[in-house]
Amino acid sequence: MWFVRFLTSSIGKKLIMAATGLLLVLFLFTHVAGNATIFMSSEVFQSYADELHSHPLIVLIFSLSLLLVILAHVVVGLFLFYENRQESNSRYAVTTRVVKNSFASETMPYTGLFILLFLFVHIFGFTFSPKDVLISVTVKELLGNFFYSLFYIIAFIALTIHLSHGFWSMLQTFGVNHPRYNTLISRLTLGIPLFFLLIFGGVALYFMTGLGASY
């Protein structure tokens, strides 16, 4: 079938990576906005979480779709990594890659797998936290632990490195590449990952340093 052939072709796989990557960045924007309410007070954050969970069907559909998107991104990403390795191991291969190898692009599979590890720890800690404890209390308890927060901050740094290449790569796949916009594109490729690092990392530091003691 043409559709399966397209999806398993090189361009098909790149498109899946770009589209799922874009959806994940959009998810991160909604997540970071929700997390920012932590800086207001535990009551504001709790009422945000309660409001979210007052629509269980929407939350379920959203979570399952997110799971599918993450799965597609990871599985196709690992395929591409494997193919690239085969290509660079072949003596006769002519490389078709136009990307200059930066630290971020070379380490994509490793930063990606570290983020996946973070997601297991994170979802186990928060989404499956005991239902008789308020989520605002769980956030303070978990992130109040120095090593738990440190692990989070290392994962956010990995996310920043991953996105700094991923966002740029996504724009190339979608054909967003014009001399007039290149300055804007390079600002966004750096600015968006740093923005996530600032807010997500800020929340972890808030509890890690004891600043959030009265939260």
Ligand code: HEM
């Ligand atoms: C300090 C930073 C973060 C905090 C405090 C935080 C907090 C939370 C909380 C409380 C939940 C559970 C929401 C609920 O069920 O009520 C959650 C879910 C989740 N978080 Fe985070 N998060 C942070 C960073 C991140 C990052 C960086 C990512 C992605 C790389 C992420 C991905 C997710 C995912 C995938 C879910 C499950 C969403 C769903 O099932 O629909 N989180 N987070």
